[in-house]
Amino acid sequence: MALPDYYSELAPFREHFETGHPILCYHKTEPVPRRARIKGLYLEPRLFRNQIAELYSAGLSFVAPRSEGGPKSKMVTITFDDGFVSNLEEAAPVMRELGCLGKRANGRPRKAGKPGL
Numbered sequence: 001m002a003l004p005d006y007y008s009e010l011a012p013f014r015e016h017f018e019t020g021h022p023i024l025c026y027h028k029t030e031p032v033p034r035r036a037r038i039k040g041l042y043l044e045p046r047l048f049r050n051q052i053a054e055l056y057s058a059g060l061s062f063v064a065p066r067s068e069g070g071p072k073s074k075m076v077t078i079t080f081d082d083g084f085v086s087n088l089e090e091a092a093p094v095m096r097e098l099g100c101l102g103k104r105a106n107g108r109p110r111k112a113g114k115p116g117l
Helices: 011-019 045-057 085-098
Strands: 023-026 075-080
Touching: 045 085, 075 085
Parallel strands: 023 075
Antiparallel strands: none
16 A cells, blocks of 8 residues: 555554654644745644644653664654744643654754744
8 A cells, every 4th residue: 555645643643653763843833824825834833732642642752863773563653844933932832741752853953042942
């Protein structure tokens, strides 16, 4: 069976998530603005909550990216690209509520106190 082009629910990916170590990257957890050029960078906060809750309910552990060792079963890494404010305002409370770990994937240094950090 061919996998969907992107993750929206666990069912088609369950085997991969239970035997590997998937890394999901989110960009903006906010409604898609009317004039957005790249609509795929946005995820409605409600859908983010549903996805994270489903992974949590399935017994997956939320862990930081691993640089060494083989895949660990039932582990997932959640990353957030570029430190958008919506991730702090919408995604972080969901992650905190469920006790999930997430990582901002942008490697550029940022000054403390800037929005989204």
